[in-house]
Amino acid sequence: MAFNIKELISEADRCVACGLCLPHCPTYRKTGSEADSPRGRIQLMRAVAQDILPNNDRFKEHIDLCLNCRSCETACPNNVNYGALVDTTRALFIPKKSVWLTLAKPFIRHRYLTYSLSWGIWLAQKFKLNSLMQQVIPVAKLIPNIEKPTSWKPLYLASSDASASNKKGAVSLFLGCTTSALDSQTLSASIYVLNKLGFDVHIPAQQTCCGGIARQMGDAEEAAKLVDLNAASFDESMPILTTASGCGTGLNDYLPQHKVQDISAFLMACDWTNVQIKSLAERIYVQDPCSLRNGQKTHQTVYQLLKKIPNADIQALPGNSQCCGGAGAYMLTQNDMANSLREDKIAIIKANNVVILATSNIGCSLQIASGLREQHLNVSVLHPIQIIARQMGLA
Ligand code: SF4
Ligand code: SF4
Structure with a gap:
């Protein structure tokens, strides 16, 4: 969903600046700057849309640093549609003319x-x-x-x-x-x-x-x-x-x-009667992608699906509410923040001796697996459907 400029301003006006979203924002937690928080960004977006502030490099930096993880939306008592605000702001005020995107476009x-x-x-x-x-x-x-x-x-x-x-x-x-x-x-x-x-x-x-x-x-x-x-x-x-x-x-x-x-x-939601699933006596940690947890809000179905495997011990990866730093092209465009968030995830994986990690998003999988390779950690990062398919007999 995207807004026009009038809708952007009126959606931003719905933010009552209560600050309840701040502790949920990974970039705010890292930098401690109000301008890197959801509340701060909403004020900036509105001010630029109303021509009160210039659309300058500092504004772009703060908006670019947002992961669009939408963790802030889950805490907002007023249901401010932050995702649409940032999508609209990027389209109206921060179009990129990068060589990388131009080259990647036909392949995409x-x-x-x-x-x-x-x-x-x-x-x-x-x-x-x-x-x-x-x-x-x-x-x-x-x-x-x-x-x-x-x-x-x-x-x-x-x-x-x-x-x-x-x-x-x-x-x-x-x-x-x-x-x-x-x-x-x-x-x-x-x-x-x-x-x-x-x-x-x-x-x-x-x-x-x-x-x-x-x-x-x-x-x-x-x-x-x-x-x-x-x-x-x-x-x-x-x-x-x-x-x-x-x-x-x-x-x-x-x-x-x-x-x-x-x-x-x-x-x-399907009928699983008579479906044979082999037992797997392993602990499987589940990483919740922000897009599934905060966007589609169906992350619990991953746990329910994996719990169909007899003897498997399904656990949520601690710290699941924080983004891994993958976030689409973010891992390529915002290296420092993406790496810092990835390090947090790898530290949790190490501390919990994770052997199998299930994630339902290719971006998270690439981001986390690259961090594991860098540290020579032997963890299988798999989509839950791969795990269940193997237990159903896929070679
Ligand atoms: S989308 Fe994520 S990074 Fe962006 S402001 Fe909200 S919580 Fe912070
Ligand atoms: S929780 Fe919602 S209303 Fe409160 S500051 Fe954040 S975006 Fe604004």
């Missing part, structure tokens, strides 16, 4: 380019060119070891895994640009579980990125184009299931006519 928009990119990454990893790749493109250090790229079929029928009488319906699967490039295992696991539960899985070929990264960079025009492409690709009669909660939250906000759902929430 066109699936065949995302697919070619994953082949390039896979081949570079296969021929042990990782360190060369990281010297040329420093952000490559965030890239995990990936599986051989998959060319997705338009339809995966449940009939191979479920009897005709057991057929429950059909769904569409949202691939996501980053997930399809770097985490095909999560998508394969989703198809496997959905087919086993009796659902045909449609993968519309023309689907594209959710638009979240473009929106974050203040490129409202590109974000709107991506939303339109997705709106035209998906059949409105079927639920669209997302495996990355960041994409799901954006699609929910900007494609309200479609039934967009996080895969764990969808699965928890």
Whole structure:
């Protein structure tokens, strides 16, 4: 959801400056500056929108430092729509003209380019060119070891895994640009579980990125184009299931006519009678992505889903209310703050001797896994659907 300038000012006016959101804001906790708090940012956004303050570099720095984690919204007694305020401010006052975004745009928009990119990454990893790749493109250090790229079929029928009488319906699967490039295992696991539960899985070929990264960079025009492409690709009669909660939250906000759902929430409403799940005597810690916890507010369904695994001990990762610093492109554009937040998460993982960490967002997974690799910590960071699919028999 985005506002026009008048709506922005009137939404900002709804903030009564009570300050209840301040202790929930990770950037305020780190810098201690009112201008890096939700209350301070709302005052700044309103003042710039009313031409009381200039739209200068200092203003941009404070808005850019916001993770849009929406933790502040959960504490706000007046339900101020902070997420829409910051999205609108970025689009109206802070459009980015970065070379990085211009180069990344076609790869984000066109699936065949995302697919070619994953082949390039896979081949570079296969021929042990990782360190060369990281010297040329420093952000490559965030890239995990990936599986051989998959060319997705338009339809995966449940009939191979479920009897005709057991057929429950059909769904569409949202691939996501980053997930399809770097985490095909999560998508394969989703198809496997959905087919086993009796659902045909449609993968519309023309689907594209959710638009979240473009929106974050203040490129409202590109974000709107991506939303339109997705709106035209998906059949409105079927639920669209997302495996990355960041994409799901954006699609929910900007494609309200479609039934967009996080895969764990969808699965928890399904019939699991007669589904065989092997036991796993392990402790699994769950990291709550901000987009699932504060955006979609369905993070509890991840715990409920994993609790279906006999003997598994499912625990919330302490400190779950603080963002890991991934936050879409934030981990690339705000290195210092992103690293500081990541260090907090890694310290908690170490202190709790975590062996398996479940997270439902590719951004969190990349951010946390890169910190673990840097410290040579052997922790499996997996999407919950991968864990449940393995226990249901996926090799
Ligand atoms: S969205 Fe997150 S980082 Fe931004 S003001 Fe709210 S709590 Fe702070
Ligand atoms: S909690 Fe809500 S009303 Fe209070 S300062 Fe924060 S944004 Fe404003």
